[in-house]
Amino acid sequence: MPDGGAHTDSDRMRALLRRFEIPLLQFATRITGDRERARDVVQDTFMKFQRNGATSHMTEPATWLFTVCRNGALNVCRKEKRMMYLEEQMIKSRADEQAMPYEHLEQKEAVGFLIRIVATLPPRQQEVLQLKFQNDLSYQQIAEITKTTANNVGVLIHTALKTLRQRYAQASKEFLPFPPKLPDQK
Secondary structure, eight states: OTTHHHHHHHHHHHHHHHHHHHHHHHHHHHHHSOHHHHHHHHHHHHHHHHHTTHHHHOSOOHHHHHHHHHHHHHHHHHHHTOOOOOOGGGOOOOOOTTSOHHHHHHHHHHHHHHHHHHTTSOHHHHHHHIIIIITOOOHHHHHHHHTSOHHHHHHHHHHHHHHHHHHHHHHHTTOOOOOOOOTTOO
8 A cells, every 4th residue: 555654654743743742842932931932943843853754764753853842942042142941921830620729729839939949940950850850751862952961961950959959948948837727716
C-alpha cells in the first residue's frame, strides 16, 4: 500500500502535537514572556520538525523539539532584547473543579508563593528545573537542549533545590499560623 507511510507520519505528527504542544508552549512562554510569541515559536518548531521528515525516523523527539523550541524562543528574545522566565500572571493554576473555594484559594496562594521563590533563582536554574520537573526530561536530554553536560545539569538542579529549600524555610517563618476555631468557641 503506497499511502501507508504518509498516513503513519500524519498520525504520528498528530500524536506528537497532542503530547508536546502544551509543554512546548509553556516552555516558550516562560522564555519569551509572551504567549502569542510562544505560539509562533511552537508552530515554527513543529513545522521544522515536519519539514525535516523527523516523524518517520526519530524514536524520541522530545530532545529535538525542546532544543528547536528553546532556540526559537531565544532568537525571539534576542530580536526584542529581552528575556523573561517566570511571571506569576503567566502561570495558570489548574484547580480541581470539585475543590471547595477555600481549597482553591489555598492552592492558588501556594502556587504563587512557590513561583515567587523560583523566580528568585538565576534563569539557567529556572530553565533546568522546568525541563526536569514540568516536562520530565532526563539530565542527558536537558544537557543536549541547553548545550551543557549532564553533570552540569545535575549541579544546577541540586543547587536550585538547595536554594529553594533555604528560601522556603526562611519565608515560611513569616507565616502566621491560624489555629482552627473549635465549634464550641465563639
